[in-house]
Amino acid sequence: MAGIEDIIKQTPFVIVGGVATQYYVPQRQTQDIDILVLTQNASPIERELDRAGSRKIGSLAIGGSAWQLPDGTYLDVIESNKPWVKEAIQKPNRSLDGLPIISLPYLVLMKLEASRFQDAEDLSKVLGVADESTLKQVRTVVRTYLKDAIEDLESFIQLAKLEFQRSQRSRQANLLADSSKPIDLAARMQVDAKDVEQRSVQSSPKREEWEKVMLSQALKSLQDTNIVDGIQTATFANGKFRAILHAPTETLSVVDENQHRGTLYKTRKGEAATIDEFTAQEKERFLQQRSQQNKSNLQPPTSSKQKQQQIEPGE
Structure with missing residues (x-):
């Protein structure tokens, strides 16, 4: 998706259409972007799009305008004054990249x-x-x-x-062919440090030791949380970090809860991390906790089915 947040900086908007649907059910594929704005903000958003080098290519029958962004992405700006629109724009969900997605x-x-x-x-x-x-x-x-x-x-x-x-x-x-219970995504993604060391799975990304400990703590914190609008979230490491699991895409992000440094880590099941902004000191701190974490992971599960659910992200 184009960096729309770098183009539209002043006008309130919310992402709708196929991209919003994809946020909740990622099977829906789309290349175009649809956004919703209040009718009275039509002129301000057009000025922002013009300044960014976007090209207006037409009008929408439902009210609004169609644009081509500088990177070639097509954008539909839907304008509406329906009674619910203002509230929908004011109370969006946020994607892992911080984009406003219609709830x-x-x-x-x-x-x-x-x-x-x-x-x-x-x-x-x-x-x-x-x-x-x-x-x-x-x-x-x-x-x-x-x-x-x-x-x-x-x-x-x-x-x-x-x-x-x-x-x-x-x-x-x-x-899990032999499991009759629903699978909790956080539990299914949970790291078992001992198993990770003993198993070699070609399709799994190789993770560093501090990373395994951090992931284990992050995913353990999510086990008792509910999925709301496709998101599970909880703090860990004594409230220093926040884990955010986007359940439909099995994408885990870790953000700084106290110092507001933004996203420190991001990975998706079966893939290597795409963001790693932890400091050397923070990584060393996770390594120091490795023995205690491994001891916790080695405690026998209450059932064989629970043990089956403990797999390394990326398997």
Whole structure:
């Protein structure tokens, strides 16, 4: 995705459309970007796009404008003054890169309003990954702003749950053929330091010792947290760092909780770290904790199935 946050710096906006859908269900692929702004901010955002060297290529039938960004990416700026838009822009979710993503209740509302085939297909996916708390928020938003669609929403929710359950059963069968329990992503990604040292898996990235300890602590902190809008988050290392797991993509980020240095570490299951900003002192501190961490990891699990769930990120 283009560095849209470097282009639009003043005008409030939220990312919608395919990119927003991909945030919740990464199977949805798209190259274009759609953003939502208040109608009164149409002129300010056009000035920002112009200054950045973007080219206006047309107008949108639903209200707004179409642009080509300097890197060739296409951007649709959707303008609206509907009653819910201001709140949706003010209360976004944030991607791991800090981009404002429309929260799931308002994304569902937009797709119910559009009633296109692609939107219906997207609804069956995004609603399937929503927990009960999020579904309650979705129902509240739809009941408030599009009450005639409540019955349709409930139908989509039921279909989505059935589809999600089928996909989960298939995924679990592939990952742990002899396990009948749902797999917690944080537990499945958890590092077992002893096993990592003893096993050689060509497809797994080679991780440094301090990295294994840090990942073990980060993922252990997530075990008792709920997934909200596809995100699990918790602090570790006595509150010094915050682990953020984007469940749909199995991407783990670690940020500085106290000194606000931003993202210090980022990795995805099966891949090497793409960001590593820990200081040498911090890495040494993790190494000093290795013995204690290994001792904790070597404690026998309560069941063989739990032991099966302890795998190194990247396996």
